[in-house]
Every structure is written in structure tokens, then in C-alpha cells.
Amino acid sequence: MLRLCLIFILFITLGACNKKEPVVITPQNLREVLTAYGKENPEDEVLIETSFGNITLKLYPETPLHRANFVKLIKDGYYEDADFYRIVAEFMIQGGDLNKKPGYRIPAEFNPNYIHKRGALSMARVDENNPDKESSGAEFFIVHGERYMREDVEMAARNQGLTLTPEQVDTYVSIGGYISLDKQYTTFGEVTSGMDVVDKIATVKVYNEDKPLKKIPFKISVVTR
Numbered sequence: 001m002l003r004l005c006l007i008f009i010l011f012i013t014l015g016a017c018n019k020k021e022p023v024v025i026t027p028q029n030l031r032e033v034l035t036a037y038g039k040e041n042p043e044d045e046v047l048i049e050t051s052f053g054n055i056t057l058k059l060y061p062e063t064p065l066h067r068a069n070f071v072k073l074i075k076d077g078y079y080e081d082a083d084f085y086r087i088v089a090e091f092m093i094q095g096g097d098l099n100k101k102p103g104y105r106i107p108a109e110f111n112p113n114y115i116h117k118r119g120a121l122s123m124a125r126v127d128e129n130n131p132d133k134e135s136s137g138a139e140f141f142i143v144h145g146e147r148y149m150r151e152d153v154e155m156a157a158r159n160q161g162l163t164l165t166p167e168q169v170d171t172y173v174s175i176g177g178y179i180s181l182d183k184q185y186t187t188f189g190e191v192t193s194g195m196d197v198v199d200k201i202a203t204v205k206v207y208n209e210d211k212p213l214k215k216i217p218f219k220i221s222v223v224t225r
Contacts, residue, residue, distance in 0.1 A: 022076040025137075027104050031065065034106075038068030045223035046074065046189070048095075050084075050216060052201055055142070055194035056223070057121050063109040066123060066135065066188035073138055074222050078102070084216040086141075088209075089202045091178060094124060094141040095218060102137030105130075106186070114187040115168050117177035118145040119198065121189035135186050142191060144202040147176040156180065 025033050044067065048055040059067040073079060079097060086094035106123065116122060120143040123135035148156075153172045156179045157164050164172075172179055191198060205213045 022072075025069075025072075025102070025104050030104055030106070034065045034068040034072070037072050038064050041068065041071050041075070043071055043222045043224060045192075045225075046070070047221050047223050048194075049219040049221075050197065050201065052216075053194060053197035055197050056192050057142075057189045058192050059121075059189040060111070060114060060187075062111050062113065063186060063188035065106050066109055066186055069106055069137070070140070070188070071222055073102075074220050078138060079218075079220045082218060082220070084201055084212065084218065086210045087202060087204060087206050087212050087216075088144075090144055090146040091202075092122075092141040092143050092145075093198060093201050094139065096124075096136075096139035100138065104137045105134035106137060108133045108135060109186050109188065110183050111187070112163065114190075115164070115171065115177060116143050116145070116179065116181040116185070116187055117168075117171045117190070118143055118175045119191035119195050120177065120187045121191070122181065122185045122187045125185060133184060142198055143178050143181070144198060145176040145178050147174070148172045148179065153179060 023033055044059045044061065046057045046059065048057070059070060061067065078100065082095055082097040084093050084095045085098060122141055122143065124139040124141055125133060125135050150169065150173050153164070153169050160180070160183065162182055171177065201216060204216070207213055
């Protein structure tokens with residue numbers, strides 16, 4: 001009996017020793033850690049479950065730091081108590097955990113191929129003391145958006161110094177989005193199913209302009225194949 005107890009204790013001890021602790025990201029090691037993590041964790045699909053239904057998103061490989069960071073936060077359990085805490089119809093729904101601060105920002109990864117169309121997944125950021133437009137370490141949003149007249153898209157593109165393809169112009173006209181966010185915030189993914197759920201969340205009752213009357217918690221997970 002004593003031998004069995006010793007074996008059990010040894011098994012538990014070895015298990016605890018072999019358990020990997022999440023790597024802490026700092027501004028100094030961010031690129032190195034996220035680059036390595038991205039290679040070891042190539043997942044590019046995320047599921048958000050809410051009481052309104054589910055939202056599936058794909059993550060872009062062309063924004064590797066944002067993709068790796070998002071996957072790492074999810075796997076590390078960062079969003080366990082997160083919710084959609086800022087809601088603005090025809091603009092976006094923003095989620096995260098305001099009680100947590102990751103302690104770092106992500107370098108901007110603007111890509112001309114990806115615009116803030118309806119359903120775009122992007123990272124929030126602070127405006128003050130942020131000349132390089134670095135992203136928040138954890139706060140994200142999904143664009144709800146609105147449709148544009150073609151001439152309004154073309155005017156906004158000129159004013160913002162954007163070079164949009166004809167297809168991108170058509171996207172803003174046909175399905176909508178929020179063009180003023182382009183080259184200001186990093187788009188790193190998009191909704192592939194569940195846009196109707198985004199619509200439902202975006203139109204809930206709010207107070208103080210953008211705070212939902214009822215908390216909208218969500219569960220988020222990385223989809224593995």
C-alpha cells in the first residue's frame with residue numbers, strides 16, 4: 001500500500017513538473033515569443049459562443065502577430081470572464097475583459113488586402129501616446145457596419161489616402177463596413193458564419209450610448225481540425 005502511495009505521489013509530481021506554464025509576453029520579447037508561438041500553434045479558426053448564438057471567425061495568416069496573440073490568449077484562458085461590453089449599432093461590437101490588462105501592445109499589421117468590411121475582426125487600441133497605432137493586447141471588435149454610396153467610399157478613400165481595389169469599393173457599397181477604420185486599426189480576421197448573431201448583439205438596448213443594459217458574456221475557443 002505504501003509503495004502504491006509513493007508511486008501515485010511521484011506520478012502527480014512529474015505531471016506538475018511537466019505542465020507548461022503560459023509564457024509571459026513583455027514589450028521586449030513580444031515579437032520573438034509570438035513568432036515562435038505562431039509556428040507551434042497554426043490554428044486559424046475561432047468559435048465565439050453566446051446566448052444569441054454562435055459566431056465563427058477565420059484569422060488571417062498575413063497578420064501573424066495578431067493571429068498568434070489571439071490564439072495564445074484564448075488557449076491561456078484569458079477570456080474566461082470576458083463579455084461584449086461596448087455596443088454601437090452600424091459600427092461594431094467590442095469584447096474583452098476590462099478587469100485584465102495584458103501589459104503590452106501589438107505592433108500594427110496593416111494589410112491593404114483586408115478592409116473593415118461588415119464582419120471584419122479587428123483589434124482595438126488607445127489613441128493617446130500611440131503614434132504607431134499599436135493594437136491593444138486583448139480588446140477586439142467585430143464590425144457591424146453600414147452600407148455606403150459609391151461616391152462616399154471614393155471620397156473617404158481619397159481623404160484617408162487609401163488605395164482600394166474595385167472589389168473593395170463594391171464590398172463597402174454592397175455589404176457595408178466602416179471605412180474610417182482602415183489604416184487606423186489592424187484587421188486580422190473575419191466572420192465566416194454567425195453574422196446574424198452579430199446583428200442581434202449590435203442592436204441590443206444600451207445606456208450611456210454604448211453600454212449594454214444586460215451583460216453579454218461569451219465563451220471563446222480555438223477550432224482544431
